[in-house]
Amino acid sequence: MHTITEVLERLETYLHEFESSNKANDARKIGEAICRVILLNSENQNTQLKSSETKFQTLIDTLNKNNLSEDENHLKKIKTDLNAIQTFGNIESHDSGTPLNENDLIALNKAVQNLLRNVFDNKDYIDIDEKIPVSIYNFIEKTVTKNEDWRCDKIISIVYPNRSVTKIEEQKDFQFYSISDVNSKKNRICFFR
Structure with a gap:
């Protein structure tokens, strides 16, 4: 099969x-x-x-x-x-x-x-x-976006101001970030296309 x-x-x-x-x-x-x-x-x-x-x-x-x-x-x-x-x-x-x-x-x-x-x-x-x-x-005549700048880092900086933000991985379909929290914990955020 x-x-x-x-x-x-x-x-x-x-x-x-x-x-x-x-x-x-x-x-x-x-x-x-x-x-x-x-x-x-x-x-x-x-x-x-x-x-x-x-x-x-x-x-x-x-x-x-x-x-x-x-x-x-x-x-x-x-x-x-x-x-x-x-x-x-x-x-x-x-x-x-x-x-x-x-x-x-x-x-x-x-x-x-x-x-x-x-x-x-x-x-x-x-x-x-x-x-x-x-x-x-x-x-089928659909527009296909190539890798684009989603500006996710700007979204994160607005929601989590003054935090250290690290982009862990980026591909065409997603972006994965790590954010340092105030108590030294790490938060992870993934943006999907």
């Missing part, structure tokens, strides 16, 4: 391939990876095991109320986009003599974008407790 982190890494690769090629088969890989992320994000072990299915339609069918605790209507929205991706992928994959036209490719791109939004930008419905690749947010 895969981990969410492994699947997210593959998803990032598939997204790069899709952006450069605009091929429906790359979009299908994105769809399959998204299904796996949703299933692996479940706390139910049996649901997590369903993520190892190999057929796209089977993965889509497992996204239901019996397997997941997410809102049923939100799952329907996700499945609508997954079905659109599967349909365009089937057209491109088979010898039908009818290639995808420009409007089809626009609809495919929109389905991928909606899918990514519904899974990674709707924390009220699906909350994936993993670091999401920045390329996903860039693709």
Whole structure:
């Protein structure tokens, strides 16, 4: 069985391939990876095991109320986009003599974008407790802040004037400070993005 982190890494690769090629088969890989992320994000072990299915339609069918605790209507929205991706992928994959036209490719791109939004930008419905690749947010046209000066030290100096403040650690997602208290105790404060 895969981990969410492994699947997210593959998803990032598939997204790069899709952006450069605009091929429906790359979009299908994105769809399959998204299904796996949703299933692996479940706390139910049996649901997590369903993520190892190999057929796209089977993965889509497992996204239901019996397997997941997410809102049923939100799952329907996700499945609508997954079905659109599967349909365009089937057209491109088979010898039908009818290639995808420009409007089809626009609809495919929109389905991928909606899918990514519904899974990674709707924390009220699906909350994936993993670091999401920045390329996903860039693709859905969300602004992504780089390391920025949060001015946490100014906040601390206002709340705790005349105290010694030490920044213990700083990363993109958090800043961790130590503050000397008047009785020589150390207080710790963590600011999350």
